[in-house]
Amino acid sequence: MAEDTHRIFVCTTCRHQGSDCRPGFELMKKLQDALAVAAPLTGASFEVSGIACMAGCSRPCTVAYRASGKATYLFGDIDPDEDIDDLVAFAAQYRGLEDGWCSSPTRPGKLRRTTLARIPAAMIASESSKVNVS
Structure with missing residues (x-):
């Protein structure tokens, strides 16, 4: 497997219902700190950054995992105080995962039931191989 950078995006726009608090900034910092401690387990290839709205507004906080050639995941209902261990795991x-593909029962803890989307990796079409884009 290539040592391509893996990215984790944390929505910084999310608000819990009835609140002006934007917990994405807190979640991003806690996740960055936890990944630094867990680097022997996770590898040093993760970048964590904030991103404006990922359209998971009804299920804040939202977090996405992405890497080249892998399925992308979007999780919602993430709590900065309770879910850091699951995000690191x-x-x-x-x-x-070679292609990023895993089923919900194999995901850690809360992430088994808070998946908002799994987006397959794009396939590149070329005339010489006659492969369709998916």
Whole structure:
């Protein structure tokens, strides 16, 4: 497997219903710190960054995992105080998956039931191989 950078995006726009608080900034910092400690397990190839709205507004906070040639995942209902361990465990799992594909029962903890989307990796079409784009 290539040592391509894996990316984790944290929505910084999300608000919990009835609140002006934007917990994405807190979640991003806690996740960055936890991944730094877990680097022997997860590898040093993760970048964590904030991103404006990922359209998971009804299920804040939203977090996405992405890497070249792998399925992308979007999770919602993430709590900065309770779900950091699950996010780090998934980072280690995701890094080890050749195509990023895993079923919900194999995901850690809360991430088994809070998946908003799994987007397959894009296939590149070329005339010489006659492969369709998916």
